[in-house]
Amino acid sequence: MKGQAFIVLSIFLVLILFLVKNLSPNLNLEKQIEELEFKNLKEEISNVALFSSQDYSNIFKNTEDFLRFSRNSFTSRGKNFNCFFVGAYYPTIKENKQTTLNITVLNLLGFQLKILNLTFSYDNSSKLFYSVEDGEKIQTSFFFNISSSSNYELEIFFSNYENRTEKIKIPLEIDKSKFIAFFSMSLENKIRVKDKFSQESNL
Numbered sequence: 001m002k003g004q005a006f007i008v009l010s011i012f013l014v015l016i017l018f019l020v021k022n023l024s025p026n027l028n029l030e031k032q033i034e035e036l037e038f039k040n041l042k043e044e045i046s047n048v049a050l051f052s053s054q055d056y057s058n059i060f061k062n063t064e065d066f067l068r069f070s071r072n073s074f075t076s077r078g079k080n081f082n083c084f085f086v087g088a089y090y091p092t093i094k095e096n097k098q099t100t101l102n103i104t105v106l107n108l109l110g111f112q113l114k115i116l117n118l119t120f121s122y123d124n125s126s127k128l129f130y131s132v133e134d135g136e137k138i139q140t141s142f143f144f145n146i147s148s149s150s151n152y153e154l155e156i157f158f159s160n161y162e163n164r165t166e167k168i169k170i171p172l173e174i175d176k177s178k179f180i181a182f183f184s185m186s187l188e189n190k191i192r193v194k195d196k197f198s199q200e201s202n203l
Helices: 002-052 056-076
Strands: 080-090 099-108 113-120 125-132 137-144 150-159 163-172 178-188 192-202
Touching: 002 056, 002 178, 002 192, 056 080, 056 099, 056 178, 080 150, 080 163, 099 113, 099 125, 113 137, 125 137, 163 178, 163 192
Parallel strands: none
Antiparallel strands: 080 099, 080 178, 099 137, 113 125, 113 150, 150 163, 178 192
């Protein structure tokens, strides 16, 4: 009897291993597809800044247009794509001359931001906005005057269902012009994939 029980148990274990080996890829297939699609989306976003680097005047618009297009495309396929985008641009910095740091914030998170506060660590100046609707774009600017290259931060605080703070590194370099972008994104159908990342481009 013990021998028969051992044989039955062995067959049962082999069957389980067979099912795990053959069904797991199918169970994970949808997740793998979502992750691949999300990865491709991130690469395309990076390309937008790269292709716009020769025409800085369109770099904000091109990024915004691509994000809105992506959202509409995913929505038409029954998927939810949400994104919070912050872009910072400054023209070529000259030593001891006032320069403008241009900021664009695009709320595609799917809900209203009751409060949006931006703080630039150069002089700790802040810009405060209320009731930023889903799909709304905010544009503002800060000013700086430096004698040598240095790194600063742009702190973004926003609140709705919960308080959230993000910090973006802003490298200010003499004789350079840069575009710095921050993205916090998620793609959701039955499975939710999310990530946040920054990129920096010399113009």
